[in-house]
Amino acid sequence: MNETFTSVSQEEAGFRDRARLSFDLDADICVIGAGLAGLSIALEAARLGASVAVLEGRHIGWNASGNQLGTVMPGFALPLTELIERIGFEDARELWTLSKQGAEFVRANATEANMPGIGPSDGVLEVSNVDAGDRLISRLQMLAGDFDTDVEGWQADRVREVLKTDRYFHGVYYPRAFQVDGRKYVHGLAALARRAGARIFEDTPVVSIDHSGIRKRIVTPSARLRATHIVLAGNIHLGAPLRRLSETLLPVWRYAGITAPLGERVHEVIAFKGSVMDSDGVDHFRIVDGDRLMWESPETTWAARPQRFSGTVRRRVRSIFPQLGNVEITETFGGATGQTVHGMPQIGQLRKGLWVASGFGRQGMNTSAMAGQMIARSILLGDERWRLFSPFELVWAGGATGRAAGQMVGIWGRASSAAAGSLARYRERARVKDREREARLAEANRAAGTGPRRPPPPGVRPRLAQPPKPAAEALEPASQDQGVSQ
Ligand SMILES: Cc1cc2nc3c(=O)[nH]c(=O)nc-3n(C[C@H](O)[C@H](O)[C@H](O)COP(=O)(O)OP(=O)(O)OC[C@H]3O[C@@H](n4cnc5c(N)ncnc54)[C@H](O)[C@@H]3O)c2cc1C
Numbered sequence: 001m002n003e004t005f006t007s008v009s010q011e012e013a014g015f016r017d018r019a020r021l022s023f024d025l026d027a028d029i030c031v032i033g034a035g036l037a038g039l040s041i042a043l044e045a046a047r048l049g050a051s052v053a054v055l056e057g058r059h060i061g062w063n064a065s066g067n068q069l070g071t072v073m074p075g076f077a078l079p080l081t082e083l084i085e086r087i088g089f090e091d092a093r094e095l096w097t098l099s100k101q102g103a104e105f106v107r108a109n110a111t112e113a114n115m116p117g118i119g120p121s122d123g124v125l126e127v128s129n130v131d132a133g134d135r136l137i138s139r140l141q142m143l144a145g146d147f148d149t150d151v152e153g154w155q156a157d158r159v160r161e162v163l164k165t166d167r168y169f170h171g172v173y174y175p176r177a178f179q180v181d182g183r184k185y186v187h188g189l190a191a192l193a194r195r196a197g198a199r200i201f202e203d204t205p206v207v208s209i210d211h212s213g214i215r216k217r218i219v220t221p222s223a224r225l226r227a228t229h230i231v232l233a234g235n236i237h238l239g240a241p242l243r244r245l246s247e248t249l250l251p252v253w254r255y256a257g258i259t260a261p262l263g264e265r266v267h268e269v270i271a272f273k274g275s276v277m278d279s280d281g282v283d284h285f286r287i288v289d290g291d292r293l294m295w296e297s298p299e300t301t302w303a304a305r306p307q308r309f310s311g312t313v314r315r316r317v318r319s320i321f322p323q324l325g326n327v328e329i330t331e332t333f334g335g336a337t338g339q340t341v342h343g344m345p346q347i348g349q350l351r352k353g354l355w356v357a358s359g360f361g362r363q364g365m366n367t368s369a370m371a372g373q374m375i376a377r378s379i380l381l382g383d384e385r386w387r388l389f390s391p392f393e394l395v396w397a398g399g400a401t402g403r404a405a406g407q408m409v410g411i412w413g414r415a416s417s418a419a420a421g422s423l424a425r426y427r428e429r430a431r432v433k434d435r436e437r438e439a440r441l442a443e444a445n446r447a448a449g450t451g452p453r454r455p456p457p458p459g460v461r462p463r464l465a466q467p468p469k470p471a472a473e474a475l476e477p478a479s480q481d482q483g484v485s486q
Pocket of ligand 1: 034037056068071205206233234237241254335358361
């Protein structure tokens with residue numbers, strides 16, 4: 001693997017030559033926010049020939065987009081069965097297909113030729129914390145049959161061959177899902193967008209917008225911009241330009257850590273090359289730089305310094321793979337994801353020329369790419385498929401109460417996942433013990449000659465078995481039994 005997960009360099013983070021917007025400008029499209037969403041839209045629109053200006057308040061990839069693991073899978077945070085319930089089978093299938101196209105957009109961009117050191121590799125394994133084989137079968141049938149997605153179901157034995165832990169049972173293997181260096185991808189995307197003609201201005205927060213006219217006005221501290229279309233891709237930090245929009249997102253900060261090199265022992269314990277995530281969304285990890293473990297797990301609904309969570313990451317690693325011992329965490333990072341109440345991203349046109357692309361939650365690689373393609377193609381080619389998102393309205397996320405509730409739900413979700421996992425492992429141990437006990441009993445019977453009777457030799461009439469005693473009689477003491485017969 002040629003990816004190197006060292007800190008994103010100052011140059012990569014854009015500190016060296018950050019261009020601030022210091023003069024008034026006209027463009028076809030103004031994108032607010034240079035994260036994955038804003039840059040995907042800028043790239044696609046510039047490739048289609050539009051003049052695009054991206055305004056970023058801090059620097060490229062400042063938040064989640066520059067601090068993520070780079071796992072790319074099809075689909076959304078909302079489980080597929082719920083998506084079908086919500087919008088029907090045909091529309092769900094179309095959205096799923098679009099989400100796969102989003103993943104393919106990332107694959108096409110994230111080549112070594114385009115982004116040196118991006119290190120793409122195939123295969124993602126989603127593992128179950130509980131023994132839920134039946135659910136797995138119906139899920140596989142739906143994904144492979146109805147949603148045309150390459151998947152393989154792995155039995156617990158196969159999962160445990162590659163992940164030496166009793167924590168995980170069955171798995172769904174996605175051979176076409178993949179991973180790249182997530183923290184490099186956003187800077188590679190910016191470079192591609194610039195190459196296609198988009199202009200990106202950093203240190204340029206948008207403080208207000210006037211979206212009423214045909215030509216819309218965008219105000220920054222040092223200059224103004226006019227554009228026919230504004231795309232709001234500021235995630236939870238959008239703030240003043242449309243505060244009510246930020247309030248439809250529940251901010252959830254996710255944190256990750258990278259261990260010191262672990263040597264050969266990490267391969268003895270984890271023989272799977274791609275990303276692994278559990279179906280409850282608690283842990284997400286993979287091996288990087290040959291023998292280091294990159295592990296994402298802790299989350300909060302308030303901003304905190306990622307360094308605070310190195311102990312939590314270390315404990316998570318130890319609880320899943322105790323054989324690795326007390327690993328040293330040498331690096332931590334994290335960022336805020338915006339989660340919607342319904343679990344689907346916000347993609348669409350709020351009013352003529354005013355677009356939104358946010359709420360990508362924890363699955364932003366493919367979904368933000370999909371948003372980029374849909375919005376750019378709608379503006380420039382009249383493709384109206386973004387309307388498939390119309391059933392998912394902008395719902396207020398509950399403000400401070402929503403955050404507190406979100407934290408409680410998160411804690412409860414993790415606790416119930418842990419409890420369900422413990423119960424599943426307890427049942428598994430009990431099953432193993434039962435099997436061992438039966439084997440010992442059979443062995444003892446064989447030794448004592450009281451095991452299951454062989455058929456009598458030919459010519460010997462079998463004796464009729466005595467009818468069993470009624471239960472009540474069988475419970476009577478022997479002396480009384482004898483007394484009755486006298
Ligand atoms: C630890 C972690 C691991 C993750 N791992 C994965 C993964 O493996 N796979 C995956 O698919 N997803 C992953 N995600 C989720 C993914 O990172 C996000 O969904 C995605 O980055 C969201 O992108 P965005 O562009 O919407 O938001 P952001 O990254 O938040 O970008 C928005 C940008 O807009 C700017 N902005 C906001 N307001 C203004 C304004 N008024 N003026 C100017 N600029 C403004 C901000 O400064 C920011 O840079 C992970 C997230 C985290 C935190």
